[in-house]
Amino acid sequence: xxxxxxxxxxxxxxxxxxxxxxxxxxxxxxxxxxxxxxxxxxxxxxxxxxxxxxxxxxxxxxxxxxxxxxxxxxxxxxxxxxxxxxxxxxxxxxxxxxxxxxxxxxxxxxxxxxxxxxxxxxxxxxxxxxxxxxxxxxxxxxxxxxxxxxxxxxxxxxxxxxxxxxxxxxxxxxxxxxxxxxxxxxxxxxxxxxxxxxxxxxxxxxxxxxxxxxxxxxxxxxxxxxxxxxxxxxxxxxxxxxxxxxxxxxxxxxxxxxxxxxxxxxxxxxxxxxxxxxxxxxxxxxxxxxxxxxxxxxxxxxxxxxxxxxxxxxxxxxxxxxxxxxxxxxxxxxxxxxxxxxxxxxxxxxxxxxxxxxxxxxxxxxxxxxxxxxxxxxxxxxxxxxxxxxxxxxxxxxxxxxxxxxxxxxxxxxxxxxxxxxxxxxxxxxxxxxxxxxxxxxxxxxxxxxxxxxxxxxxxxxxxxxxxxxxxxxxxxxxxxxxxxxxxxxxxxxxxxxxxxxxxxxxxxxxxxxxxxxxxxxxxxxxxxxxxxxxxxxxxxxxxxxxxxxxxxxxxxxxxxxxx
Amino acid sequence: xxxxxxxxxxxxxxxxxxxxxxxxxxxxxxxxxxxxxxxxxxxxxxxxxxxxxxxxxxxxxxxxxxxxxxxxxxxxxxxxxxxxxxxxxxxxxxxxxxxxxxxxxxxxxxxxxxxxxxxxxxxxxxxxxxxxxxxxxxxxxxxxxxxxxxxxxxxxxxxxxxx
Numbered sequence: 001x002x003x004x005x006x007x008x009x010x011x012x013x014x015x016x017x018x019x020x021x022x023x024x025x026x027x028x029x030x031x032x033x034x035x036x037x038x039x040x041x042x043x044x045x046x047x048x049x050x051x052x053x054x055x056x057x058x059x060x061x062x063x064x065x066x067x068x069x070x071x072x073x074x075x076x077x078x079x080x081x082x083x084x085x086x087x088x089x090x091x092x093x094x095x096x097x098x099x100x101x102x103x104x105x106x107x108x109x110x111x112x113x114x115x116x117x118x119x120x121x122x123x124x125x126x127x128x129x130x131x132x133x134x135x136x137x138x139x140x141x142x143x144x145x146x147x148x149x150x151x152x153x154x155x156x157x158x159x160x161x162x163x164x165x166x167x168x169x170x171x172x173x174x175x176x177x178x179x180x181x182x183x184x185x186x187x188x189x190x191x192x193x194x195x196x197x198x199x200x201x202x203x204x205x206x207x208x209x210x211x212x213x214x215x216x217x218x219x220x221x222x223x224x225x226x227x228x229x230x231x232x233x234x235x236x237x238x239x240x241x242x243x244x245x246x247x248x249x250x251x252x253x254x255x256x257x258x259x260x261x262x263x264x265x266x267x268x269x270x271x272x273x274x275x276x277x278x279x280x281x282x283x284x285x286x287x288x289x290x291x292x293x294x295x296x297x298x299x300x301x302x303x304x305x306x307x308x309x310x311x312x313x314x315x316x317x318x319x320x321x322x323x324x325x326x327x328x329x330x331x332x333x334x335x336x337x338x339x340x341x342x343x344x345x346x347x348x349x350x351x352x353x354x355x356x357x358x359x360x361x362x363x364x365x366x367x368x369x370x371x372x373x374x375x376x377x378x379x380x381x382x383x384x385x386x387x388x389x390x391x392x393x394x395x396x397x398x399x400x401x402x403x404x405x406x407x408x409x410x411x412x413x414x415x416x417x418x419x420x421x422x423x424x425x426x427x428x429x430x431x432x433x434x435x436x437x438x439x440x441x442x443x444x445x446x447x448x449x450x451x452x453x454x455x456x457x458x459x460x461x462x463x464x465x466x467x468x469x470x471x472x473x474x475x476x477x478x479x480x481x482x483x484x485x486x487x488x489x490x491x492x493x494x495x496x497x498x499x500x501x502x503x504x505x506x507x508x509x510x511x512x513x514x515x516x517x518x519x520x521x522x523x524x525x526x527x528x529x530x531x532x533x534x535x536x537x538x539x540x541x542x543x544x545x546x547x548x549x550x551x552x553x554x555x556x557x558x559x560x561x562x563x564x
Numbered sequence: 565x566x567x568x569x570x571x572x573x574x575x576x577x578x579x580x581x582x583x584x585x586x587x588x589x590x591x592x593x594x595x596x597x598x599x600x601x602x603x604x605x606x607x608x609x610x611x612x613x614x615x616x617x618x619x620x621x622x623x624x625x626x627x628x629x630x631x632x633x634x635x636x637x638x639x640x641x642x643x644x645x646x647x648x649x650x651x652x653x654x655x656x657x658x659x660x661x662x663x664x665x666x667x668x669x670x671x672x673x674x675x676x677x678x679x680x681x682x683x684x685x686x687x688x689x690x691x692x693x694x695x696x697x698x699x700x701x702x703x704x705x706x707x708x709x710x711x712x713x714x715x716x717x718x719x720x721x722x723x724x725x726x727x
Contacts, residue, residue, distance in 0.1 A: 118578060119581070122578070122582060123589045126632070130578075147632060181573075182632050304626050304629070305623065305627050305629075307626075308619070309623060
């Protein structure tokens with residue numbers, strides 16, 4: 001049967017199991033919007049800014065493991081989507097972003113709302129396509145979803161000229177797709193698995209360093225089994241939180257710039273580092289010259305380019321971490337071998353000493369609300385089972401440190417790009433995908449204002465988000481660096497003229513609360529969490545002098561932390 | 565160290581800019597780059613000359629392989645290989661030096677492909693060093709215009725780069 005390009009587009013989404021599409025209409029995508037209007041399989045969520053459409057699709061993808069989808073118009077629609085696409089690229093989020101384009105015969109003529117979307121997104125996508133012929137449309141969309149979700153996931157942009165969406169073609173969705181130039185490795189090389197196991201079992205001071213790849217690769221269960229069978233300490237990266245239960249005694253918490261003392265010290269003194277789906281990011285390694293000076297490194301990753309990119313690896317294994325871990329567990333059991341018990345015992349003794357420093361302690365008797373306390377109470381009152389999104393800055397680090405994630409896909413934040421403004425749209429995507437779940441957005445008064453307009457979207461779709469604003473009147477992380485490294489010259493980091501967030505929330509049709517005393521924190525959170533049909537915006541007025549500790553200053557080694 | 569990377573890639577619009585964009589975005593250096601379709605019209609073959617230490621070259625190769633349009637690649641310096649570059653060079657060849665330029669061209673196995681009473685245009689093929697040597701021999705003062713193709717390379721013997 002002949003269908004228009006717009007109808008084919010909708011059918012393809014249905015074939016790919018996309019039931020929620022985030023977007024914003026405009027001239028170049030009007031045929032598509034008309035086709036969306038005439039069907040019921042794909043529901044469209046109208047955001048208030050294209051950036052939020054992409055972030056919301058990311059939120060859906062990160063919390064479900066499915067491919068997120070967004071649709072924007074040409075020109076400014078596409079350029080507004082750029083931040084979201086770059087964010088997804090840095091954090092390997094499976095995403096397909098459809099951008100409208102001017103008529104094919106106008107491309108290159110500086111037509112109204114024309115921009116070279118394929119050119120402009122090239123450095124920040126896994127791949128992109130310009131569809132010039134409606135006959136290629138279905139196959140291109142199939143390729144886009146396949147590329148986005150396989151191997152190391154990432155965003156794919158499909159640029160759709162308006163005439164292509166109007167032209168007709170026979171619709172036939174390809175069942176599978178084969179690309180001669182793209183064959184991601186799935187299984188790890190058996191020889192490498194064997195070498196890795198030997199090195200792992202020889203360790204006297206081992207540590208497992210697990211990253212976002214574990215969460216993205218759905219390998220949390222395998223990781224947990226692997227770590228427990230060995231009895232080795234484990235630390236998670238910012239992106240890997242929830243990949244191993246934080247409440248477990250083997251967990252040393254997060255590592256890196258604002259990681260725990262015990263995690264960073266264990267990394268620094270380890271003799272074998274087992275890196276799983278982690279990419280040795282500069283916020284983790286600090287100064288690479290001083291990174292894990294005595295360690296042999298085993299690195300499992302689906303992306304060969306992540307291996308030995310910044311830190312030389314001794315035993316690399318390329319493949320899906322889920323597969324590699326399953327093979328390692330099987331090989332471990334078959335071998336009948338055990339880790340070195342005595343050495344491990346004294347290693348744990350050392351780690352417990354580090355842990356007893358209690359590096360996340362803070363002043364619990366303060367008369368001001370401590371941001372850490374709010375997160376701790378949020379964790380307790382949601383029983384650690386909420387989906388938590390965050391923006392970027394101090395509040396993000398506090399959420400990562402104090403909300404002990406026991407499950408994967410529950411912690412949704414912007415790690416690589418560090419995008420302020422993602423928290424609210426992320427939360428929209430998460431709530432859309434999990435209508436019954438508690439979704440909290442931990443944010444700051446700087447970040448929340450970057451996508452504040454989405455409060456309207458939340459009202460339109462009845463999203464009962466719980467916004468936890470840690471309001472310290474400063475761009476806190478900037479202020480912290482200025483305090484530490486610029487002798488307290490707080491250049492442009494004070495947020496003057498803040499809106500009344502309670503009134504603002506109310507103006508958007510939501511419930512607003514302002515909380516100014518520590519003794520009111522619990523009551524407010526309980527009240528907000530009980531309102532499961534309303535968005536509640538909680539403006540916590542927190543101690544404006546509070547800093548994130550521990551901290552490894554830029555250029556320092558992992559053992560050179562600033563503690564409270 | 566100088567490296568020559570041969571790349572087979574999908575002959576599609578934008579494929580070249582994916583490669584050149586990768587190099588500029590990641591700060592890798594491109595000494596020369598040539599590209600044209602192969603006997604299989606769906607494939608282009610690119611020869612890319614770059615410089616870097618072992619770790620950088622390893623990353624370049626991995627990042628190139630990550631590009632969806634890159635089908636296959638080969639680091640030529642790992643094998644015995646042949647390298648050629650073509651140059652078209654326009655020289656002032658008048659008066660008493662006219663014969664001398666012709667002789668030099670012959671020595672370098674160049675071909676004079678266009679002639680006026682005062683100018684020779686010469687086609688010359690060889691390694692980059694040979695082309696440099698020819699330019700040194702004729703002297704900067706005689707050179708009116710130079711076009712160089714950039715290096716192309718192919719492995720010796722049985723080894724082939726194909727899909």
